[in-house]
Amino acid sequence: MKYQQLSDQIRSKSSYLCVGLDTDINKIPKHLLKEKDPIFEFNKQIIDATIDYAVAYKPNIAFYEALGIKGWESLQKTIEYLPKDVFTIADAKRGDIGNTSKMYAKAFFEQMKFDSITVAPYMGSDSVEPFLEFEDKWVILLALTSNEGGKDFQFEELKSGEKVYQKVLEVSKKWGTQENLMYVVGATRSEEFQQIRKAVPYHFLLVPGVGAQGGNLKELSKYGLNKNGGLLVNSSRGIIYASKGEDFAKVAREKAQTIQQEMKGYLEQFSEV
16 A cells, blocks of 8 residues: 555545454454354454444454464455455564565565564664565554563663664664655653654654553644654554453444544644645
8 A cells, every 4th residue: 555545544534543453362252252263253343343433454463373374364364354445554573684574574465465564673674674675565663662661672872862762763764765664653652752753754653552551642643643644543452342242343333433533633633634
């Protein structure tokens, strides 16, 4: 998917919501367990319920890998079921030496047909560039994460005076462009968004941590939105596990709609979209 197509989706739906499909067989409603493929059935109903309000979907690959071949089959069916005009993210956090990264890229871009993949930057340019060689595909590079352990390294100050995450932004933006490179920025780091937008004013930012992790949607929207939208804000547990009963899809739809309505207001207030 191209940059402008993603921006157009945000404009069309008045939303920058990404639904995280962190589908855990132990957390889905019990009545689905009788289905031949409970994981896919759950995902299918969540997608049907939220598609009017979401512009992106982000399966967390670990939840599917943990189930072996059946999990991969559920994931493949999920990707094939998603409409072609929504943005798909393989939350896989890959990143290895060049020839290995190339194989990861082929797996997720050519075989699984994802639009994008999350990648760790620690091994540097030659671990990331193989992903950037694929036309109309995206790297979503980990820059500033919302987990508590993110403070262990990301906020360390270098001799240059930069923090480590700022160095990641400055160096990596030379590897790709706003057309194929996004960044993960945790919602609980909203105080850093102004600095991040100075470094990468037009790149899209994938923002996890809204909802269950306590991120402030208004704050991150104020500083993170740009003239093209520029944000994909992910909610996983807060939507997909909002109910554990047979009404789970209905409740998920209501939660997604509530977030979309809030986003619509922020788009009008803080963005030209």
